Amino acid sequence: MEFHSIEEFNSKIKRVIISKEEIETAIQNAAKQIDAMYDGHPILLVSILKGAFVFMADLSRAVTVPCEIGFMCAKSYYNGTVSCGAVKITMDLEQDISRYHVVIVEDIIDTGRTLNDVVNLLKARNPLSLKVVTLLDKPARRKVDFEADLALFTIPDYFVIGYGLDCGEYFRNLPYIAEYDEQG
Numbered sequence: 001m002e003f004h005s006i007e008e009f010n011s012k013i014k015r016v017i018i019s020k021e022e023i024e025t026a027i028q029n030a031a032k033q034i035d036a037m038y039d040g041h042p043i044l045l046v047s048i049l050k051g052a053f054v055f056m057a058d059l060s061r062a063v064t065v066p067c068e069i070g071f072m073c074a075k076s077y078y079n080g081t082v083s084c085g086a087v088k089i090t091m092d093l094e095q096d097i098s099r100y101h102v103v104i105v106e107d108i109i110d111t112g113r114t115l116n117d118v119v120n121l122l123k124a125r126n127p128l129s130l131k132v133v134t135l136l137d138k139p140a141r142r143k144v145d146f147e148a149d150l151a152l153f154t155i156p157d158y159f160v161i162g163y164g165l166d167c168g169e170y171f172r173n174l175p176y177i178a179e180y181d182e183q184g
């Protein structure tokens with residue numbers, strides 16, 4: 001992705017769809033639900049890089065149950081639009097998850113393929129339990145039957161940027177979620 005001016009760069013940010021304040025409030029609520037779900041039992045928060053790094057940083061500071069943090073990087077491979085069922089882990093967890101209540105922290109569920117593959121892979125490692133929390137859910141684009149245990153915001157079929165989400169690796173550092181402007 002190439003920009004010729006800061007004006008051109010900024011013109012890609014069409015409009016804010018979820019403000020910084022709305023995200024903060026939703027995270028406080030989600031953290032309360034997570035605290036209630038695990039009732040003092042330690043958890044392992046696992047974020048899927050790179051998109052979920054900002055959400056992970058804020059969610060992990062809002063929960064009060066004892067928690068460890070883990071990161072993994074996953075890429076799913078597709079034959080055209082059909083998943084080969086193969087998820088390639090380019091960076092794996094260091095923890096043996098059979099001792100943990102695992103909570104996957106994801107930025108967005110779109111087709112559902114990546115998370116479906118990651119969940120199947122982690123389930124095969126026999127964690128004590130496994131749940132999925134996603135900041136955003138785009139159910140209109142779903143290609144595999146996959147639901148998060150907790151979704152903070154459900155959005156229409158917009159391509160969104162900010163708060164960890166990128167377009168061509170840019171815009172991850174915006175403090176809000178915005179719609180991306182293809183024409184801008």
Ligand code: IMP
Binds near residue numbers: 158166
């Ligand atoms: P899925 O396997 O189609 O559910 O892909 C999910 C991944 O695609 C997310 O983790 C994001 O990295 C990326 N993605 C999907 N929709 C968007 C979007 O609107 N903006 C930025 N990234 C997106």
Ligand code: MG
Binds near residue numbers: 048051052107108
């Ligand atoms: Mg992602």
